[in-house]
C-alpha cells in the first residue's frame with residue numbers, strides 16, 4: 464500500500480488532521496488506519512468538554528493561561544500554553560462548523576461548564592456526551608471526503624525507518640526518517656507494508672497499563688512504544704493523571720467516569736461516613752486540580768480503610784437534564800442521583816507525557832508527527848488541566864497539517880524497503896502466558912506505580928516489568944503476531960518507560976508523588 468499521508472488512529476487528533484489536509488488538498492491521498500471500529504477511541508468517552516475562552520465578560524486568555532500553568536505545577540512550556548489558549552476559540556468554531564453541536568444558553572452564548580482548576584466557567588460541552596458528539600460529527604465529515612480512506616481493524620505494529628534498510632540506529636541520531644509502517648490486518652492476520660511520505664501517530668493514551676482506568680481497551684500505548692522502538696524521544700511518562708471520580712463498580716473495565724463537571728455544578732466529596740474532607744487539603748475543596756483531589760481521596764481511603772468515597776450531588780436538582788449519561792448509568796446499577804450519593808474512587812485517566820514534539824507537532828524523526836494524547840507537547844507539564852486534552856488535539860492537528868503542507872511536495876519514499884519477514888514463526892501456543900503477563904503488568908503498575916510511589920516500590924516494579932519485557936520480546940521473535948501479543952509488547956514497553964522515568968524524577972510535581980523525595 465502506498466499513500467501520501469498515513470494516519471494511525473481515528474480519535475479527535477487523527478480525524479481532525481485528516482479533515483484539515485483533505486479540505487485544502489483534494490489530490491492528496493490520505494489513509495487512516497485504526498485498530499478496532501472507527502469510532503472506538505478515548506475521544507468517544509469524553510464527558511466534560513473542551514476548555515476555551517469564549518465569554519470575554521468574565522473570562523480572559525490570561526486566566527486560562529494561568530490556570531493551565533498552575534495545574535502543570537511549573538513544568539508547562541509557557542509559549543505552548545499561550546499558543547494553545549489563544550488559538551482555542553478559532554479551533555473550537557471550526558469544530559462547530561464541522562457539525563459538532565455544543566449546548567447553548569441562548570443564540571450567541573455557549574452554556575459554559577466548570578471543572579477542577581478552572582477559575583471561570585469555560586468548558587464548552589454537549590451535555591455529558593461531548594466526546595460522542597465530536598467523534599460522530601468528525602466521522603461523518605471523513606466519510607464525505609473522497610480522498611480519505613479509512614481501514615478499520617488494522618493494527619500498526621512498527622514504524623519503517625532506515626533500520627529496515629539495514630542501518631543501525633541509536634537514540635539521539637539526527638537523520639532518522641519515517642516512511643510508513645507495518646500493520647497487522649486483524650481479520651486476515653496478514654502483515655501489510657504501508658509506505659507513506661508523512662506519518663502521523665494519533666494513537667491516544669496508555670490507561671490500560673493500569674488495572675483501574677477510565678480508558679477503553681484501545682488505550683495500550685501503541686504509538687508511544689512504536690515511536691520508542693524507532694528511537695523517538697519520549698518524555699514525562701511519569702506523569703500519569705488519576706481522575707478522582709470513577710464510579711466504584713467492581714470488575715468494570717473501563718471504569719465509568721463521573722465527570723468533574725458534576726463537581727463544577729456543585730457536587731461535593733464526602734467520606735463513606737458522610738463527612739466533607741476536601742477543606743483539609745485545598746481551599747478550592749472539591750474543585751481543586753485532579754492531582755490534589757485524587758491524592759486527598761487516596762489518603763482518606765488509606766486512613767479509613769474504606770473502598771470508596773461518596774460524591775454528593777443533592778444540590779443539583781436538574782441532574783438528569785445536565786448529565787443524562789451519568790444519570791442513566793447510575794440508575795442501571797441502582798443509584799438514583801441526585802437523591803442517592805455516588806460511590807467513587809480515583810482511576811488512571813490520562814497520560815500527560817508521550818512522544819516529544821515541537822510546536823508544529825514534529826517529532827525528532829523526519830516526516831513523523833505525533834498529536835493528541837500520545838504526544839508530549841509541553842502544554843500539560845506535570846498535570847493536565849481538565850478539558851485541555853481535546854483542545855490540545857485540535858490545536859496540534861491544525862499545526863501538524865500546516866507543517867505537512869510545507870514539506871510533503873519535497874518528500875520521496877525509498878524503493879528498496881523490504882516486506883515483512885515472517886519466516887520461521889509459528890502460531891502461538893502461549894495465549895495463556897500473554898493474558899497472564901498483561902494482567903501482571905496491570906497489577907504491578909497499580910500496586911507500585913500508582914498515585915503514591917516510593918523508591919522501593921518503583922525498583923520492585925522495574926524488576927517485575929523487566930522480566931515480562933524480556934519474556935515478551937522472546938515470544939515476539941518466535942510467534943506469529945496477534946493483536947494481544949502486539950499489545951502486550953507495547954504495554955510492557957510503556958510500563959518500563961513509566962517506571963524508568965519515575966525513578967529518574969528527583970522532585971514531586973503535579974501528578975507525580977514519591978514518598979522518598
Ligand code: FAD
Pocket residue numbers: 471472473474475476477496497498499501503504505506507508509510511512513514593594617618619620665666667668677678679681685686720812813834835836837849850851852853854856
Ligand atoms: P484517542 O481518541 O484515544 O484515539 C486513538 C486512536 O488510535 C483510536 O482510534 C485507536 O483505536 C487508535 N489506535 C491506537 N493504537 C493503534 C494501533 N496500534 N494501530 C491502529 N490504531 C491504533 N479530555 C477533554 O479534554 N475533555 C473531556 O471531557 C474528557 N473526558 C474524558 C473522559 C473519559 C472517560 C476519557 C477516557 C478521557 C477523557 N478526556 C477528556 C481525554 C480525551 O478524551 C483524550 O485525551 C482524547 O480524546 C485523545 O484523543 P486522541 O485522538 O489523541 O486519541
Ligand code: SIN
Pocket residue numbers: 509510511512721722723724813848849850851852
Ligand atoms: C471529565 O469530564 O471529568 C473529564 C474531563 C477531562 O478529562 O478533561
